Amino acid sequence: MKRNSKADARGAPNGAFARPVDTALRPGLSVLAVSLSALSAVVYFLSSNGVRNHLRWLAHAAWKLLHG
């Protein structure tokens, strides 16, 4: 996502609005956040019963539709 220009500079409700360039003073926090996020997504796809069951259901549903 690109950084916003005019709207961000003008500010959020009540004029209290920080642009990404202002808040990115803590690069460590930013890297930590994105690492946690990516790790969490990987763990989710590996461990979720929902994903496994849905893929199984999808295969079954496709078979059911194709074979009446």
Added chain:
Amino acid sequence: MNLLAAIAVVFFCGFLATDITRRWLAPGPGGRVALALAWFVLLAAFFFGTFFLLGFVNLVTGWPALRPSLAAALDGLLALVALVTGRRGAARAGAAVAARSGFREEARDAWGGLDGAGRILTVAVAATFIASAAMLCAGFPRGYEPRAYHLPIAVHAFQTHGLRVWDREHMDTFPANGSLYYGYLMGLLPEHLVSASNVLFLAPLLFSLYALGRWTGSDSSASLVAACGAATIPIAAFSSLETGADVAGIAFLGAAAYFALAGDPLATPDVLLAGLAAGLAFGFKSLHLVSVAFLLGVIAIRRWRAASPSPIRRASGVAALGACLFLAAVLAMSSVWLLRNWMEFRNPIYPVHVGRVSDAFGWAKAPGVDYLERGAFQFEWVRSPAEWFVYPWIEWHSHGENFKHSSGLGAFFAATVPPALVVSLLGLGSRKPREREALAFLLAGCGLLFAVWWALGDRQPRYLMGGLVYAIPLVAWMIGQSTGRARRAFAWVACVTAIFMLGVVLSKQGFEFAYRFLSLRQWSRHEFYGYPAAVDGLPAGSTVVNLVTPPDNWALFGTKHDNRVINQRWALRALGAPPTETPPESVSLDGAALRRLGATHILALSRTRLQLGPGVALTEVGRSEGPVTLPVLYRVDYREAWQRIGEASTPATSALRTPVNP
């Protein structure tokens, strides 16, 4: 329902909301966001407020006042007053035009700030829900709760022109804003369109999440990505595709949170809008009472702080006044339900009973319902209570229904919300007081809701849906903190996880559409719900006793919605059988009990053993088409004592004394 009156209601409410927004809510620095949310809250407040007023008249006097024609007359009168006094607000019309152009500018900037991944996500969310809504319109309303009680209560309210409870089953006694909304729509639109009408509430929900994201200090594109991602969370996405009350509830809660947290704490309109929205949220889902209490505290604290240079006495007064204004607005939008339950059950928050607290007020307890002893319900989603702490990554479900209106948080939630909670905790050390305050309030909201949800024991994922209102802005803040590569990585994580979940939603909807309509060709209502076509041909006002399952309640109102229906649970209780979610094996039909219910017809499975009591005879008048155990519609004939002499030899009744399909 008079179609013209129904159209007039929405027209006048729209006019009033627009007029007030233009005249009294001048756009400030964040006006473009606030005005759209304010308009939505005012529209709903006028719409529901009118019906509440008529419902109040009905409750107090017994007069059948809940009619769209009366609502149209009331709203029309208010609109006339607004029109006559309109000149005073003319000076602000120019400001409203400026706000509208600002709104377009905001949308342009949010879109312009997105990179490829963000744009794909935004378009995919819009396309998925438009396509899903279109598929829903081919069928009829779905969902367990909607068919079991939201929609039956909707039709019952407009049949009886009042807000008295449908029956005394505990789930039929909750506040019913959702039912009023659907009942009104049933008089305005075909049932096909009503089945997709809940999707509309996604728009204000996403808008309030976006606005809250902006309030945390996040930029427009990060807020947009977080809000769009929230729409892919299964409990929210699938709820929006059923005619339930959860999504509308959190949409209003989001608006309330926006005005309470981001609004000017000393501005009366903001406090009142927060209260109106919170009251409406409670009316859709009474569980939001916890958030109402939280937002009350937020308003008091923010007003105290805003007035804090003043002497402590004055600051206390300012805080107390704000709390009173908020509560007054909440009560304006919820008191009708509290009054109804007080009148009917001597407990305004019936069926909720909070142990000694309720006892101290003398509030009655619902028989057989104890919300503090429903701990076993959670084992549909987890195998042990500790598993809740890893539920976002495990998503186990006892019946394998991992993604539905009450199950699943999805990939976007797992990838963003837990990290956002951790990073926000670290962000509390920020040197910016405004940012610190925003994070603290949002984390407190998440924490309080989770703590109450945990303490109450009835742990179902969707009962925590209100927490999204506080958690998603934290996601927006977290994404907004990053720049460069980290930001691009965030965009792709959000895009991949959210689009995967959209795939889940679309594949389920697409399969159901293909299977039901293209394969089974269930185009008609009776085929869709699987009930005998004869139900649709019953004389208006016929009373059908449902002895199949609770969701069949809705089907039995027929295509014209002019049948009366006796709720399955209530019917079983009245006939002395234990309530059950599945079709009963056997039911004794007592003539006196059936007369009290006003039964003219009964729907039961062909395998259900119906034991006829004295004075009752049944005649089959229709059955569903299908191969196995089928719902059969019977006509109830009441016989006086002198008519019962040859009863045993009547073929219809003697056949029913034994199972039809043993």
